[in-house]
Amino acid sequence: MPALTLRNALPTDAQRCFDIETSAYEGDEAATLEKIATRIAQYPQGFLILEENGEVVGFINSGCAHNVVMSDEAFKELVGHDAEAPNVVIMSVVVDPAHQGKGYAKHLMTAFVQRMETLGKQTIHLMCKQQHVPLYTRMGYTYVRPSPSDHGGMAWHEMVMCLEGASSH
Template identity: 85%
Template structure:
């Protein structure tokens, strides 16, 4: 088993994260390099990197809001983000396809949830495709509703974890 380490993202991580994002996500659902760089610059505390033997293999990024509107596309560029807000909105949970199936997503999520608890956050919200609803339910998220978002031209489901 490789040595796993977690750390907050640095501006130099943007290109590798973009590479992972575009490899792992379908079509237009992947964030642009600019969006990833913005998320790192504006809220590095909410951008968690997973390294396996020193190589970046996955990440989670988020923003925080007082009022969560999961279908708000501008929020994906952290428009309306307030670092002190109690509600976390995950934008990406992604592991390089070459490293999937090793439990890395669960390890990443476990660390992320602990860090958000340590920051005093109250809830974590995410949107996922139907095939991932059960996975997130096993991680402690409750199903909320089908999302009005059509991000990337796909159907999404909203889920929440109360911390």
């Protein structure tokens, strides 16, 4: 079994994360190097890196908002992000195509959820393509609606997870 480690992103990770992002996403879907560097700089707590034997093989990045508007393109640059806000918005969940099929995305997501619970967050929001809806449903997300966003010229679906630690009042 390879040695897997999880850690928060550092500015020096931006290029490798960008390389993985562009290899895993099609065309306009991929975040730019600038966006990735911004996400690392502004919210490293929400930028989780997965390493296999010391090599970065995947990551999740996110921001936090008081009012989540999933189709807000500016939020992808963390415009309106507030690290103290209770709602987490996942921007990317990416595993290097050379390392896909090993359960790494699920490993990342599970660890990410635990970290967000520890930080006292209430909800985690994400957008995914139709083929990933069942996967996220199995992970505990609830389908919200088709998204008005046409990011990258694709159809997206909004999903949400309410965290255990969230207070109900």
